[in-house]
Amino acid sequence: MWTRKHLLGLEDLTAEEITAILDQAAVFKSESLSGDSKLDLLAGTVVANLFFEPSTRTRTSFSLAAKRLSADTIDFTAASSSLSKGETFIDTALNLQAMGASLVVVRHKTPGAPHLLARRVDAGVLNAGDGTHEHPTQALLDIFTIREKRGTLEGLTVTLVGDILHSRVARSNIWGLKKLGARVVVCGPSTLIPPRIEELGVEVSHRLDDVIAEADCVNLLRIQFERQRGAFFPSIREYTQFFGMNAERLRNAKPDVMILAPGPINRGVELTPEVADGPHSVILEQVTNGLAIRMACLFLLQQRQEAGDPQ
């Protein structure tokens, strides 16, 4: 049963709460995404998308999820917003709420920005990525995709590859995967693995070739060129040589290994086109599942909004 007013991160959630979202997403996937019918569960609801970092797929996915449930949407991006006129982030959200938004989807470069917002608004807040902190719906769709294929996360080994240090996707995945009973391995150059990450219950590797054989799922994180200020690895070429997924590496993996990537992928960097478009790749299914996950999150939070106020 879902009782939370906000979805801020997977660190806070119990296994039962995560499962409630996954189950609801499964219902929406079979009910709505298969056919051409829209659901009217959020008819009359206003969903505000408040994006202070550029985003294509996450914003589009939330927007489309809202529309599939018949909600109205307001799109705010940093460029178009009154922030340039000196208004604060919180005031912008309060204004959207005053216009009737009962759900606010927020992406912000500052870790904790959605939490700050949640303390100030009555609307339900959905974290669509806060700096390097969490990106819960991305992790939920990754987990949904694995659970859909394998039935359970229990006992699976999921290997997160790449820039763990800057990745909110990694952080949310670690919380979610561990809670659902998976074994998590993080694998990347030592400069891109945060110190003491083992305390989160994960294992660390610096060579993909060492851990590829035991992985049930490999999640190839984006090299976020736009987020890296310094030089965390010598060259793209060297990164690809040690951590890129290619046909040769795939031959050392389990025959049913799943290849995930949050996208947008850099073809030839995190993985070769051959792998991206190959039979192990579930990259496009992740995108489809993202829509179902966001529908589920919007729906569960809106139900909670309507149930009334006690936090």
Add this chain to the structure above:
Amino acid sequence: MWTRKHLLGLEDLTAEEITAILDQAAVFKSESLSGDSKLDLLAGTVVANLFFEPSTRTRTSFSLAAKRLSADTIDFTAASSSLSKGETFIDTALNLQAMGASLVVVRHKTPGAPHLLARRVDAGVLNAGDGTHEHPTQALLDIFTIREKRGTLEGLTVTLVGDILHSRVARSNIWGLKKLGARVVVCGPSTLIPPRIEELGVEVSHRLDDVIAEADCVNLLRIQFERQRGAFFPSIREYTQFFGMNAERLRNAKPDVMILAPGPINRGVELTPEVADGPHSVILEQVTNGLAIRMACLFLLQQRQEAGDPQ
């Protein structure tokens, strides 16, 4: 009864016409904004938003008002428009009309641009702000908010504070408030009060402390840093010292004084956060009421469109 084809400004309207809009907005506020139901009064109608100046809340408010009435919307902003390809303002509007828009919401930096448009298109034109001239829906929502709390404007003293010279909000408020029987005081640095403004029937003050005690409503206009070319006052600090609303000044006001602000507010400039978020502030209610006002304006003009042509 509403018989006008366009809403260009409050200068042209009678008290009865203003009241017709306020009454319709009250109906929409109770019918639609309270519940989660959309009205289908404008189903099939196309509303074009034609914004040649940046805007967040006004554009969003009009857009959402249209959606609450089930209209389809087309959003045009200067950046995205064909104006960069050399097309004229009027041609753009004629094209939107040819695509089926029966209502055109226009914001333009040139005073009179909506009036020019109204003479050239068959669609109903709504002025969403023309330079320093008028911004009728903002004034209507200010007036609506006061009337909702006090029942009437008759006999109330409304004090407009700040940059009266550059403010289309002030100008529209003055017309509307006077027509509905309020006493209007304008208060600001002498450089920001237009000469001979007394001819509009308002009183002038240059010290907020002189007039705060007798105000029933104080409307704190934005310092529009982006609109001021010259130096109209020595410093923000000095402006705030003489014209900013703060807790100390509020103690000299009537116990039930209403604090309005068109927003986006500059916290610490026109008013302190304490006042903005305090019990006298109706700033967020203004935003909510803005939606109802814009629904009313769109609805009344569309009804007029359907009734047929004679101007």
Add this chain to the structure above:
Amino acid sequence: MWTRKHLLGLEDLTAEEITAILDQAAVFKSESLSGDSKLDLLAGTVVANLFFEPSTRTRTSFSLAAKRLSADTIDFTAASSSLSKGETFIDTALNLQAMGASLVVVRHKTPGAPHLLARRVDAGVLNAGDGTHEHPTQALLDIFTIREKRGTLEGLTVTLVGDILHSRVARSNIWGLKKLGARVVVCGPSTLIPPRIEELGVEVSHRLDDVIAEADCVNLLRIQFERQRGAFFPSIREYTQFFGMNAERLRNAKPDVMILAPGPINRGVELTPEVADGPHSVILEQVTNGLAIRMACLFLLQQRQEAGDPQ
């Protein structure tokens, strides 16, 4: 009967296929655009607009056409897209498809980009302009507008004036007009007429005054200042003198000559305001018809999508 999965250009279509689109557009024009009712033929369908070149009217027209049929839309522009994050054009489209888009409207500066896309996605692809190659819906709306007034294209002389070399509108018009039995004359400075264009079955003129008398329809192409790198004609003034349409030239034309222009028009360049706003001009009717044409194209391709897969 329409059996194609994609609409890539008029070169590929038969006269029967073109007529099927025109007939469907005529139905939509009388059913939907006249009244205030939306059709629900595409309810639940997701249409993605993928624009890699700036566009106002074409994007708006497709978007509104989709809404009039009750589809949901996703708008992608180069600026907002993940392309800046390194994702390929095809990956972007595959992602939109994974989010449920069954129709993709694409504008791209590279000739053939929509064809490339059509080979890689399951969704139906509509070419909204590919470089200097084709712009089929623009030609279809031009042809629709002529057919609506004259009943047939058979035997009419249609004169395309201006920059034939860079014009995808000209290219699509030539294919479509010839297939429907019109005589086509292209008229422009010799620098702006492609060599060997006669092989397409058109006649060439370099003086509008030589051919104006025999034209039933004159289509005044835009001088695309933004597309021309070199100096193809000495000056705007000279262009206008030889190829601009004005009242004097109009006096030498047939009394029922139709003046078309794809817009956005440069008033005083391709034609004088007097002609643009005069009784022979059908420029705004073209815009209205464009909506009907795009509704027809979206509808026919979606029907084909639902009918199943064999290419």
